[in-house]
Amino acid sequence: MKETIRKQLDQLHARGAHYVDARWYPQEDSNFLFMWNGNLKENSASSQSGLGVRVLYNGAWGFSASSDLANPDAIFDKAFDNARIASERVTFPIRLAEKEAITDSFTSPNRIDPFTVGLDDKVAFLKKMDDALNQPGVVQRISMLEFVRKQIIFMDTEGSEIEKNIIEVFPSIRVMGIDKDGGMQRRTYLPGRTAPTRGWESLDDGDFLTNADRLVSELNQLLVADDAPNGKMSVILLNGIMFLQVHETIGHPLELDRILGYELSFAGGSFVRLEDFGSLRYGSEKLTARANALVPNSPGSFGFDDDGVPAQDNLLIDKGILVGAITGRQMVEEANAKARRQIFDGSSGANRATSFYRVPIERMTNINIDPGNDGTLEDIIANTEYGLVLDGDKSWSIGSNREQFHFACDIGWLVENGKKKQVVKNPTYRGETLPFYNSLSAVGDESTWQVHFVDNCGKGAPNQVMQLGHGVPVCRFDNVQVGE
Numbered sequence: 001m002k003e004t005i006r007k008q009l010d011q012l013h014a015r016g017a018h019y020v021d022a023r024w025y026p027q028e029d030s031n032f033l034f035m036w037n038g039n040l041k042e043n044s045a046s047s048q049s050g051l052g053v054r055v056l057y058n059g060a061w062g063f064s065a066s067s068d069l070a071n072p073d074a075i076f077d078k079a080f081d082n083a084r085i086a087s088e089r090v091t092f093p094i095r096l097a098e099k100e101a102i103t104d105s106f107t108s109p110n111r112i113d114p115f116t117v118g119l120d121d122k123v124a125f126l127k128k129m130d131d132a133l134n135q136p137g138v139v140q141r142i143s144m145l146e147f148v149r150k151q152i153i154f155m156d157t158e159g160s161e162i163e164k165n166i167i168e169v170f171p172s173i174r175v176m177g178i179d180k181d182g183g184m185q186r187r188t189y190l191p192g193r194t195a196p197t198r199g200w201e202s203l204d205d206g207d208f209l210t211n212a213d214r215l216v217s218e219l220n221q222l223l224v225a226d227d228a229p230n231g232k233m234s235v236i237l238l239n240g241i242m243f244l245q246v247h248e249t250i251g252h253p254l255e256l257d258r259i260l261g262y263e264l265s266f267a268g269g270s271f272v273r274l275e276d277f278g279s280l281r282y283g284s285e286k287l288t289a290r291a292n293a294l295v296p297n298s299p300g301s302f303g304f305d306d307d308g309v310p311a312q313d314n315l316l317i318d319k320g321i322l323v324g325a326i327t328g329r330q331m332v333e334e335a336n337a338k339a340r341r342q343i344f345d346g347s348s349g350a351n352r353a354t355s356f357y358r359v360p361i362e363r364m365t366n367i368n369i370d371p372g373n374d375g376t377l378e379d380i381i382a383n384t385e386y387g388l389v390l391d392g393d394k395s396w397s398i399g400s401n402r403e404q405f406h407f408a409c410d411i412g413w414l415v416e417n418g419k420k421k422q423v424v425k426n427p428t429y430r431g432e433t434l435p436f437y438n439s440l441s442a443v444g445d446e447s448t449w450q451v452h453f454v455d456n457c458g459k460g461a462p463n464q465v466m467q468l469g470h471g472v473p474v475c476r477f478d479n480v481q482v483g484e
Helices: 002-014 073-091 119-133 205-223 239-252 329-337 376-384 432-440
Strands: 019-036 037-056 060-066 103-107 140-158 162-179 182-187 231-236 289-292 313-318 367-369 386-398 404-416 418-427 428-432 441-445 450-459 463-470 475-482
Touching: 002 037, 002 073, 002 140, 002 432, 019 073, 019 119, 037 073, 037 119, 073 239, 073 386, 103 239, 119 140, 119 162, 119 205, 119 432, 162 205, 162 450, 182 205, 182 367, 182 404, 205 404, 205 418, 231 376, 239 289, 239 313, 239 367, 239 432, 376 475, 386 475, 404 432, 404 463, 428 432, 432 441, 432 475
Parallel strands: 103 162, 231 386, 367 463
Antiparallel strands: 019 037, 019 140, 037 060, 140 162, 162 182, 231 475, 289 313, 289 367, 386 404, 404 418, 404 428, 428 475, 441 475, 450 463
16 A cells, blocks of 8 residues: 555645645444443444545645545546635645655553453443442443544655544543432542543543542532632632633633634634734633643653644743744744744644545644742632632633633632632533633642643634643632632
8 A cells, every 4th residue: 555655645746736645544433332220231343444645736635535445546527626616716825844855753651452351341441430439429320431442554646644533532531410409410430530541541540539539529519518709819720621711712822723714614713813923912821721742641642743744832821921823834934924924934743634535634732831930729829818619510601713712610618718618519610712811810730730632622714623632730720710
């Protein structure tokens, strides 16, 4: 297959294509297990393979893909024809930022391939979690395991040949119960990752058992708790909600294709403008954010993107000032041309496709917040006069340009005069993105920093689901509207 791909790349280049690349997936596997109240409700597995080809011809893209590899030449010919026809209607000729020709490989760090682990062992793990959750007050309990394995061969007319072998593991547990007012309450645990591994061995049953007891304890406190207060106050966001705050109001609005208007018809745009880079105060001086695709243990780290650009640690917000975006080779050239200045020096290596049958688009890598100097969670609480500690992503609503947001959390704890008090239920908070981040008054140290996974980020038309991560510390924001 590699010989066929290389031959077709050369032939299309000789026919006038400016650039051609191919992504061959020899194998892509997934496995999902779902246990509900001790019963295995789902054990699904899928496998696919195929080839996707992009052709750039006279400033326009053409794409074709197929899982039928009996005639791969036809896939290349179709992509070339699509590009040729599209070039007759192009209004802004596509250019690609320069990159190096690379011959290399990437393998995600793992010791045990979960697809070599038997079904009995997987079910036994779920049953162990379920038994730990089966305690008084719990009326619904859920344990889930999801596994992904991909082999990807990337080749292009610029001389690159890259092989990626990626394994991901996504576990979670959840408990639910009925509170004193007849409402449903829940607590969920998605493990934060610190160990540099992504295989079956990353499932630490001791960690899950400890957190199972914590979840049940917190659920039972919610069942008898009063509603969270309303008004303006400080909120201390734990990792289980801070990761979603970052995802929706830093990650998505800083995807460059959104900034240029390409997602308006589906996933929305961005309040950020090209003239904002280098000058917009996105947040307080305590806010430093980066797209770091070099974190070893996260699905937002993939070695090389689907343009063949190496993964990078790319600064987005530097002490509150917007300085970078989530970018690929095409959009940086268009942005620089439209801004009539050099905003971006090149791609940040963030162009990815969900599989061989979709075209790469700008996707989040690991959108992280640097840890700060404000101590532990206990230190931040001790320096808070009045507010709430919040955790868990129950629901969310986001402005179409990410200019505003509204989040509901699983649980809250009242804070008064530096002391963590009783649990409160149904906490919500809302705000406008820029004022909210400018109210950032405390950022926890490294002891509070964890990587949280997102396995279902949707974007694009047709929709593409992507996996990534967020490394976040505990953060405090002041004068935030809580409740109505």
